[in-house]
Amino acid sequence: MAIESVEALVEGGKASAAPPLGPALGPLGVNIGDVIQEINKKTGNFKGMQVPVKVEVDSDSKEFTISVGTPPASALLKKEAGVDKGSGRAGTEAVADLAIEQIIKVSQMKEDDILGKTPKDRVKEIIGTCVSMGVNVGGTSAKEALKLVEKGRWDKEIESGKTELTAEEKKKLDEERKAMQAELEKKHAEVMDKAQTILDAAKASDKDTNATRADLEAAGIPDDLIEKLAPKKQAGAADEAPPVEKKE
Numbered sequence: 374m375a376i377e378s379v380e381a382l383v384e385g386g387k388a389s390a391a392p393p394l395g396p397a398l399g400p401l402g403v404n405i406g407d408v409i410q411e412i413n414k415k416t417g418n419f420k421g422m423q424v425p426v427k428v429e430v431d432s433d434s435k436e437f438t439i440s441v442g443t444p445p446a447s448a449l450l451k452k453e454a455g456v457d458k459g460s461g462r463a464g465t466e467a468v469a470d471l472a473i474e475q476i477i478k479v480s481q482m483k484e485d486d487i488l489g490k491t492p493k494d495r496v497k498e499i500i501g502t503c504v505s506m507g508v509n510v511g512g513t514s515a516k517e518a519l520k521l522v523e524k525g526r527w528d529k530e531i532e533s534g535k536t537e538l539t540a541e542e543k544k545k546l547d548e549e550r551k552a553m554q555a556e557l558e559k560k561h562a563e564v565m566d567k568a569q570t571i572l573d574a575a576k577a578s579d580k581d582t583n584a585t586r587a588d589l590e591a592a593g594i595p596d597d598l599i600e601k602l603a604p605k606k607q608a609g610a611a612d613e614a615p616p617v618e619k620k621e
Contacts (some may be wrong), residue, residue: 375432377401383426385419388412394428401430403437413442418482422452443486445500449479455550460507462595466557469550473527476500478536492531497522503597568594568602582606 379397388394388409398405407419408428425442447459453471473496480487481497489495500522503515510518511527521527538546550596569591575585582603589599 377430377432379428381426382423383412383416385416385424386413393604403430403435408437411439413570415439418442422448443482446479446499449482450502450506450508451512453479454508463505463507464566467507467509467553470512472538472542472546472615473530474536474538475510476510477531477534481536483532493522496531564594567592568598
């Protein structure tokens with residue numbers, strides 16, 4: 374008995390007999406339609422995402438098995454949250470809030486790939502990823518959510534494996550996400566305006582970069598924005614006036 378295999382990236386729930394799968398499976402003599410149907414069944418939860426799949430075919434019996442990899446937990450969380458990226462300032466800014474059911478769903482998807490031995494351990498591991506992404510859980514920070522899990526706050530949901538949300542719950546989360554993103558945009562605009570005022574004053578008074586950076590820091594401008602607006606000069610390089618971004 375010889376086993377031949379085919380590996381490919383497919384869109385979750387939307388595999389087809391077109392390349393790359395069809396041409397690769399054809400020479401193996403397997404029923405391509407059956408393979409595609411099984412792949413779509415196994416990857417249905419990953420709609421809109423690229424999923425690695427491996428098809429192994431017994432060259433004698435033509436029986437096949439399909440193993441499905443999973444995208445990184447961060448990618449699954451972004452899909453659940455409806456955002457393109459996590460927070461660049463995870464310690465102070467959150468980009469979305471997920472219900473515990475969504476965390477449980479991701480923990481189940483990643484069950485074979487993460488270290489947690491129990492459902493509760495796996496939920497904690499996924500919430501740990503939320504911490505680094507700036508994603509809240511259950512209306513609180515991910516760090517606080519970890520403490521709540523330890524205290525048994527969501528034991529009932531975790532033990533039941535509940536992953537579905539009602540239409541009303543989904544609507545509420547979507548509204549919260551939009552409100553959070555609008556608030557972040559407003560906050561970023563206010564911080565940028567404050568930084569712009571400092572940069573304009575620095576240019577007018579011909580301040581050097583170090584003095585400008587000190588003014589930005591004293592005003593509470595985030596470090597990453599300071600590095601963008603007034604980067605430290607290279608050793609030995611002549612000091613230059615800080616860059617000034619035009620207001621739109």
